[in-house]
Structures are given as structure tokens and as C-alpha cells.
Amino acid sequence: PPVIRREDYTPFPWLVPETRLDFELGLESTRVRSTLTVVHNNKAARSPTIRLDGDGIKPTSVKVDGEPTQSFVMDGDDLVLTLSDDAHEISIETEIDPSANSQLMGLYASSGMLCTQCEAEGFRRITFFPDRPDVLSTYTVRMSGPKDQFPILLCNGNKVATGEDGETHWAEWHDPWPKPSYLFALVAGDLVARTDSFTTMNGRKVELNVWVREGDLERTEHAMESLKRSMEWDEEAFGREYDLDLFNIVAVSDFNMGAMENKGLNVFNTKYVLADPETATDGDYDGVEGVIGHEYFHNWSGNRITCRDWFQLSLKEGFTVLRDQLFSQDMGSEPVKRIEDVRVLRGAQFPEDSGPLAHSIRPDSYREISNFYTATVYNKGAEVIRMMRTMAGEEAFRKGTDTYFDRHDGEAATCEDFVKSIEDGAGLDLTQFRLWYSQAGTPKVSVDFGHEGDEAVLKLSQLVPATPGQDEKKPMPIPLKIALFDRETGTHSGEQLIVLDKASDTFRFGGFAQKPVLSINRGFSAPVTIQREIARDELVFLAAKDDDPFARYEAMQDLMVGHLVAASKGELGDEDRAAGRKDIVGAMRAVIEDEALDDLMRGELMSMPSQTYLAEQMSEADPGRIHEEREALKAAIAGELQDELHALYDRAAELPFSHSAEAKGARKLKTLILVYAAAHDPQKAAELAAHQYENADNMTDRQGALMVLTGIDSAERTNALIDFYNRYRGNALVIDKWFSLQAMSLHPKVLEHVKALADHEDFTMKNPNRVRSLYMAFAANPHGFHAASGEGYKLIADLILELDPINAQTAARFVPALGRWRKLEPGRSALMREQLERIAAAPKLSRDTFEQVSRSLG
Ligand code: HT7
Numbered sequence: 001p002p003v004i005r006r007e008d009y010t011p012f013p014w015l016v017p018e019t020r021l022d023f024e025l026g027l028e029s030t031r032v033r034s035t036l037t038v039v040h041n042n043k044a045a046r047s048p049t050i051r052l053d054g055d056g057i058k059p060t061s062v063k064v065d066g067e068p069t070q071s072f073v074m075d076g077d078d079l080v081l082t083l084s085d086d087a088h089e090i091s092i093e094t095e096i097d098p099s100a101n102s103q104l105m106g107l108y109a110s111s112g113m114l115c116t117q118c119e120a121e122g123f124r125r126i127t128f129f130p131d132r133p134d135v136l137s138t139y140t141v142r143m144s145g146p147k148d149q150f151p152i153l154l155c156n157g158n159k160v161a162t163g164e165d166g167e168t169h170w171a172e173w174h175d176p177w178p179k180p181s182y183l184f185a186l187v188a189g190d191l192v193a194r195t196d197s198f199t200t201m202n203g204r205k206v207e208l209n210v211w212v213r214e215g216d217l218e219r220t221e222h223a224m225e226s227l228k229r230s231m232e233w234d235e236e237a238f239g240r241e242y243d244l245d246l247f248n249i250v251a252v253s254d255f256n257m258g259a260m261e262n263k264g265l266n267v268f269n270t271k272y273v274l275a276d277p278e279t280a281t282d283g284d285y286d287g288v289e290g291v292i293g294h295e296y297f298h299n300w301s302g303n304r305i306t307c308r309d310w311f312q313l314s315l316k317e318g319f320t321v322l323r324d325q326l327f328s329q330d331m332g333s334e335p336v337k338r339i340e341d342v343r344v345l346r347g348a349q350f351p352e353d354s355g356p357l358a359h360s361i362r363p364d365s366y367r368e369i370s371n372f373y374t375a376t377v378y379n380k381g382a383e384v385i386r387m388m389r390t391m392a393g394e395e396a397f398r399k400g401t402d403t404y405f406d407r408h409d410g411e412a413a414t415c416e417d418f419v420k421s422i423e424d425g426a427g428l429d430l431t432q433f434r435l436w437y438s439q440a441g442t443p444k445v446s447v448d449f450g451h452e453g454d455e456a457v458l459k460l461s462q463l464v465p466a467t468p469g470q471d472e473k474k475p476m477p478i479p480l481k482i483a484l485f486d487r488e489t490g491t492h493s494g495e496q497l498i499v500l501d502k503a504s505d506t507f508r509f510g511g512f513a514q515k516p517v518l519s520i521n522r523g524f525s526a527p528v529t530i531q532r533e534i535a536r537d538e539l540v541f542l543a544a545k546d547d548d549p550f551a552r553y554e555a556m557q558d559l560m561v562g563h564l565v566a567a568s569k570g571e572l573g574d575e576d577r578a579a580g581r582k583d584i585v586g587a588m589r590a591v592i593e594d595e596a597l598d599d600l601m602r603g604e605l606m607s608m609p610s611q612t613y614l615a616e617q618m619s620e621a622d623p624g625r626i627h628e629e630r631e632a633l634k635a636a637i638a639g640e641l642q643d644e645l646h647a648l649y650d651r652a653a654e655l656p657f658s659h660s661a662e663a664k665g666a667r668k669l670k671t672l673i674l675v676y677a678a679a680h681d682p683q684k685a686a687e688l689a690a691h692q693y694e695n696a697d698n699m700t701d702r703q704g705a706l707m708v709l710t711g712i713d714s715a716e717r718t719n720a721l722i723d724f725y726n727r728y729r730g731n732a733l734v735i736d737k738w739f740s741l742q743a744m745s746l747h748p749k750v751l752e753h754v755k756a757l758a759d760h761e762d763f764t765m766k767n768p769n770r771v772r773s774l775y776m777a778f779a780a781n782p783h784g785f786h787a788a789s790g791e792g793y794k795l796i797a798d799l800i801l802e803l804d805p806i807n808a809q810t811a812a813r814f815v816p817a818l819g820r821w822r823k824l825e826p827g828r829s830a831l832m833r834e835q836l837e838r839i840a841a842a843p844k845l846s847r848d849t850f851e852q853v854s855r856s857l858g
């Protein structure tokens with residue numbers, strides 16, 4: 001497959017001001033007639049031909065200006081037409097089989113309904129079109145089909161006409177906002193809606209619908225409330241008003257990603273729409289709110305201003321992730337949300353940045369764009385824009401985003417357009433900052449903190465590591481929020497923002513008779529790793545006293561990470577190990593006893609660093625050793641703090657169910673305490689967990705208890721797994737949890753369990769949620785995936801090979817798990833690489849999987 005390069009961008013030679021589509025819908029056969037008005041693009045070189053992208057489709061008729069024509073050729077999948085003048089009307093007919101579309105891109109069938117997914121390049125699987133984001137067109141769409149099968153017919157924009165003809169009915173939709181083809185959507189099926197309305201800041205009433213299958217209607221309240229909150233928030237926080245009279249959301253159960261921001265017709269994975277306390281956890285509720293917000297916010301950051309080309313993906317995704325993060329911060333606990341977001345970044349993006357798939361947030365080349373919907377483009381992209389906000393301050397940043405929206409409304413823009421708008425609107429000089437868009441790799445900031453006379457002296461240096469294709473890096477501006485704490489009083493005289501923009505620099509702070517304690521990268525002001533020698537007692541101090549919740553969390557984490565990394569590398573003697581544990585237990589006790597903390601935050605402070613994060617800190621990780629040490633530390637904490645943890649559990653258990661932050665915090669603590677208890681006294685923990693399971697009146701408690709039970713070989717485990725399955729049989733999203741919990745388990749036979757689950761009657765390769773629920777959960781479970789025998793790696797490689805012809809996008813998303821071979825101890829490293837080579841040698845791979853595997857072998 002060819003490599004597509006950012007530097008090769010040229011504008012399309014033709015404009016397509018209007019597009020008319022006519023769909024005769026059928027599950028097995030849908031006829032599509034498209035009519036495009038095309039005119040020469042004055043901003044591009046004149047061309048006698050027009051290339052229309054296609055993917056696996058054939059034209060059944062081609063006309064120019066109403067006359068059948070033979071003046072076209074097929075070039076691979078594309079249709080290339082020769083045109084004589086500057087303006088024409090092109091009409092093309094195709095026929096497609098949605099029921100055979102297992103890739104879930106283009107028009108496909110899902111549980112008897114028809115729906116589309118066009119981003120990034122799915123539209124070309126429906127009809128021939130310049131399927132690129134810089135070709136904006138106004139769409140008018142007629143759709144017709146059997147009334148009984150498809151009583152609801154939805155498309156972008158507004159419904160302008162309907163009619164019936166015997167068993168068939170039709171609807172015509174018009175979207176007044178010019179859009180690229182990736183934002184086109186159509187849905188036809190037997191659906192019901194929760195309907196509500198929202199009145200915009202300028203008094204316009206918007207009809208809101210959340211469309212689902214009939215039995216799911218009761219579980220849509222949270223989605224609808226989240227949508228209304230998103231609309232209101234975007235007006236207040238960014239001054240953005242909705243621009244159509246109608247906003248539809250449709251939930252589908254077969255979907256490659258979380259959701260899609262099609263203009264006026266968002267299509268969602270059911271996972272991010274349906275929620276009630278019996279079937280959805282607190283995390284699921286947050287997920288629904290966050291994704292509804294994210295897709296809604298795209299209406300401005302993505303739809304009104306779209307991307308010039310797919311290299312600019314972070315223009316819409318990074319910015320929209322930042323917007324959804326800020327929204328969720330405002331809706332719930334700001335510090336806890338920040339901690340969660342950093343955890344996602346470190347868990348998913350940092351490994352990407354330090355591995356063979358590392359790329360900058362604005363990549364330079366790709367073979368398959370679907371492979372670049374990554375944590376780097378999304379989450380690091382959001383961090384990069386967050387840094388601009390930190391440096392500008394909230395008010396000035398808002399002026400920058402206002403400038404961006406004013407300047408580029410209606411355009412297909414670039415990341416450079418965004419940076420320039422922020423620069424001009426916020427009054428920042430971002431010349432050097434632009435390096436964050438072009439350089440990959442997580443910068444390492446080394447800290448040398450000393451004391452001279454009455455000055456605190458902070459020497460910082462940065463290193464941006466080499467990444468594939470980028471050996472030499474330049475220093476980048478790194479904004480670091482810091483505070484200097486007086487050891488005696490436990491206070492500081494104000495947070496400061498310093499910017500490290502050289503390879504190394506020294507910052508001096510006067511007025512310190514004694515060396516203060518340094519709190520650095522507060523609020524995670526920059527997406528970097530901080531490397532510093534810090535005494536354990538200073539970390540204990542910060543874990544107890546830091547007034548920045550993120551920095552406090554970080555100190556707790558550093559305390560545990562330092563201990564666990566050293567222990568896993570075999571560097572700790574008995575005495576050091578005991579001293580390390582003592583400090584951690586002491587800090588944990590202080591957290592338990594700190595009455596000023598809310599329980600959501602307490603839960604964060606009490607959480608252990610993940611096994612993946614620990615492995616990331618080592619050049620040759622031994623997952624087996626890390627697992628043992630982590631479990632041993634958990635056991636030690638649970639043993640030493642038995643009474644405190646019991647008392648905490650009892651207090652939390654008293655709170656009745658509600659969606660308040662207090663009740664959510666209590667639920668978080670209960671399961672966390674079970675996790676600790678399981679490492680110390682498994683049988684007792686099994687009894688406690690079984691009790692929590694049986695008495696649960698909500699999914700958070702029930703799932704938490706079952707999660708702990710799946711790791712303990714016991715009668716309670718067996719009973720709870722049977723009960724859970726029988727209780728929720730038929731509810732796909734909950735049965736996904738049942739698969740996941742077993743695949744994530746700490747049970748010694750997890751590998752065998754996963755193999756058996758793959759043969760379960762409810763398992764199918766056709767549904768991405770189900771595939772992910774079993775195999776993504778397993779690939780993220782170091783305990784099973786990194787089995788010393790290499791069987792875990794083989795299992796994932798087998799999956800990739802089987803899934804690739806069915807759903808290439810989903811298959812390719814498993815490859816990064818096998819790309820970590822360079823960071824493992826030699827035995828596992830060789831076994832993992834062997835599996836990548838086995839995949840690479842397969843006779844026919846999709847472009848998606850081929851690209852990921854070849855980069856991973858690199
Ligand atoms: N913008 C949407 C991306 C998306 C997608 C991409 C490739 C294949 C399938 C997909 N479904 C949705 C989602 C978002 O970021 O909002």
C-alpha cells in the first residue's frame with residue numbers, strides 16, 4: 001500500500017457545491033444514485049479529469065449532464081472521468097449489500113437496521129466521491145424503503161418532505177451546512193426516541209432525540225441530560241451555539257469506535273448511550289456524559305471548522321478532547337477528572353510515544369488513516385492545547401478560541417491555522433511551541449534541586465527522545481507549574497509558572513533560609529516525565545500536604561513507583577523493602593485519616609500505580625516480577641491497615657445509592673478496599689466480595705465485587721459468575737462486562753478461561769464490543785497476556801489473523817499490544833516478536849494490519 005505524505009497535499013481541482021443522493025434501501029441490496037454538481041476550483045491547478053474515490057464498489061451507470069457516458073476509466077477502486085468544461089453535473093449509480101459489510105465502514109446492517117460510518121474514508125464504500133475532508137458540499141438526500149422494516153428514516157440536517165407509496169415510504173432530508181463526506185450519515189430502522197428540547201442562548205428551540213431499540217428507551221435519560229448539559233456548557237465556556245433545529249442521536253450495537261459526530265445525526269455505540277443504575281457503573285455514566293459531550297462539541301470543533309486533510313486530525317480531535325475534558329471537570333470533580341485523564345495519557349499514550357508506533361500529534365505520513373486515531377492524536381493533542389491554555393491563562397485562551405472560530409468558520413483548516421489564531425487572539429508567541437506538533441516522544445525533564453545561601457536553585461534539563469524517523473530533536477517549551485513548600489509550616493507562598501524552553505536552564509528563588517520542598521508539574525501542566533532524586537520523606541510530606549490535588553496524587557504514586565520499580569529489579573534488600581513499605585503504609589494511613597478529603601479523591605490517592613505504568617519505567621520489564629511485587633505491596637498495606645480499611649469500608653457501606661459525588665466516592669472505596677483485602681486474605685475477601693455482590697443495588701458495587709471475585713479461586717467466584725450471567729443474559733452491554741471481568745482477572749488460569757470464553761455461545765467476532773470485551777481486556781491484563789510461555793501473545797496474534805478479514809480496523813487495534821517487545825526481558829521479547837513475524841508472514845493482510853505490524857517490527 002502506498003505511503004501518503006503530508007507535504008504532498010494539493011487542493012482538489014474541483015468544487016462540489018451540491019450533492020443529491022437517492023437511496024433505495026434494503027438490508028441485502030441498497031441502490032444509491034448520486035448527483036454531484038462540480039465546478040472547477042479556482043484555487044487549484046486546472047484538470048481535465050475528476051478522480052472520484054471508490055472502495056469495493058462498481059458503477060452501474062455513469063452520466064454527465066444527464067447523458068450516459070463512457071468517458072471514464074476505473075483506476076483501481078477509483079472512477080476517473082474526463083470532463084470537457086468547467087462545470088458539470090455527474091450522476092452515478094451503485095448497488096451495495098449492507099448485510100455483507102462486516103467492516104462496519106460505509107453503509108452496514110446492525111440488528112436489522114441500516115446505518116453508516118463514513119469517517120475517515122467510509123463514504124467511498126457507498127458511492128464514488130471526492131472522499132476527502134477539504135471538499136465541502138451541501139447535501140440533499142432522499143431515502144425510501146419498506147415501512148415495516150424501516151419505519152424511521154434519518155439523515156443529516158432537517159427533514160423537508162415525506163411520502164408513502166404502498167408498503168414503501170420515503171423521506172427527504174436537507175442539510176444547509178456544507179460538509180465533507182465523512183460527516184454524512186443515514187439511519188433506517190425500527191427505533192423509538194426519547195424526545196426533549198433545548199432553547200439556545202439566542203432563544204432558538206432545538207428538538208432533541210435519542211433513538212434506540214424499543215426495550216432500551218428507559219436507559220436513555222442520562223444521555224439526554226448529558227446532551228442538554230453539553231449544549232449549555234458550550235455556550236458558556238466557548239460561546240458556541242447549536243445551528244440546526246434538530247439534533248438526533250442514534251444508538252447502534254455494532255460500532256468500531258465510541259461514537260461519530262455526523263452533522264445533526266450523531267451515531268453512537270450503545271455503550272455510550274444506555275445507562276441505568278442496575279446495568280451501568282459510575283464509570284459508564286461518566287463515559288456516556290463525556291462521549292455525548294465530545295460528539296456534541298465537534299459540531300463546532302470538527303464540523304463548522306473541519307480538517308483540510310487527515311494529517312490535521314488533531315485539529316478537531318485534540319481540541320475536542322480538551323473541550324470534553326473541561327466539560328467533565330466542570331460537571332464533576334475537577335481534580336479527580338484531571339487525575340483520570342493523566343492516567344489515560346500515561347497508560348495509553350506514553351507507551352505509544354516510547355514504542356515503534358510513535359508519531360507526532362500531526363503525523364507526517366500514513367498508509368491507513370484509521371491507524372492514526374490514536375491516544376497521541378487525541379489525548380496528547382488535548383494536552384498540547386491545554387498547555388497553550390495554561391500559558392495564556394483562561395481568559396486570553398478564550399480570546400484565542402474565539403479568534404479561531406471567527407476566522408475559520410466554514411473552512412477546512414489546519415493545525416497551523418489553530419495555533420496562529422491562539423497566538424493572535426491570546427497574545428502569545430508560539431513560534432517554538434509549534435515543535436509540539438511536529439516532534440514525537442515524551443520529553444524527559446531532569447530536576448536538580450538545591451539550596452545556595454538563601455536561594456532555592458532549580459536546575460532543569462530536557463531530553464526529547466529519538467523516535468522512529470526522528471533521530472534529532474530540538475528543545476521544546478515546557479510549562480511547569482511549581483510551588484516551594486516550607487517544611488515546618490506545610491505552606492508555600494504561591495504557585496508559579498516557569499517555562500523550560502532550552503535544553504537546560506537554572507531558576508533561582510530567593511528568601512529561603514532553609515531548603516524548601518519542591519512540588520513540580522502541578523496539575524500535570526506539561527505531558528512530560530519528571531526525573532528527579534527526591535527523598536522518600538519529601539514524598540511523604542507532599543502526599544500529605546500538597547494543596548494541588550494532582551501533585552499530591554503524584555507524590556503518592558511516586559512513593560509506590562519508586563519502591564516497586566526497585567523491588568522488581570531486585571534492588572531492595574530486606575531492610576530497604578521494610579523501610580519503603582513502612583513509609584507507604586504511613587502515607588496511606590494519613591490519607592485514610594485525612595478528614596478534609598472527599599472519598600473520590602481519597603480513592604485516587606489510595607490507588608496503586610498500574611502494572612503497565614510500572615513496566616513503562618523500566619527498560620527491560622519483567623511483568624511476572626512486577627506482578628509479584630505489586631501484589632506483595634498490596635498485601636502488606638492490607639495487612640498493616642486492616643482495622644482502618646475495615647472501618648472505612650463500613651462507613652462507605654452505610655451510604656445509600658445515589659449519583660452524588662459522595663455516594664460515588666463511597667462505592668469507589670468499597671471496591672478498592674476489596675482489591676487490597678484480596679491480596680492479603682483471599683478467602684476473607686471472597687466472603688466480603690460475595691456479600692457486596694449479593695446485596696448490591698447498583699452495577700458499580702456488583703461489578704466491583706465480581707471483579708475481585710474473578711481473581712480468587714473459590715465457590716463464591718463460581719456462584720457469582722453464574723448468577724451474573726443468568727441475571728443479565730440478553731443484555732449485550734452487561735454480558736460484555738461478564739466477558740471482560742474474566743479476561744482481566746488475576747486468576748492463575750485466566751488464559752484457559754479466555755480460550756473457553758471464545759467458544760462461548762455468546763461470543764462473536766462480528767461485534768466489536770464483544771471482541772474488545774474479551775480480547776482487549778485480556779491484552780491489557782499483564783498477568784495473562786505476558787504469560788512466560790508466550791501463549792498470551794499467541795492468543796492475540798491468532799485473534800488478529802482471524803479478525804483481520806472480518807473487521808480490519810478492529811484487528812489492527814490489537815497490534816500495538818504486540819509492539820512492546822523491545823521493552824521486555826529477553827525471553828518474552830523474543831516470543832512476542834515471533835508472533836508479530838507470524839502475522840507479517842500471513843498471505844493476505846489488510847492495509848490496516850499490514851501497516852501496524854510492519855511499523856511494530858520496524
Ligand atoms: N470522529 C470520530 C472518529 C470515528 C472513527 C474513525 C475511524 C473509524 C470509525 C470511527 N468511528 C468514529 C469519533 C470521535 O472522535 O468523535
Ligand code: ZN
Pocket residue numbers: 294298316317320
Ligand atoms: Zn472526536
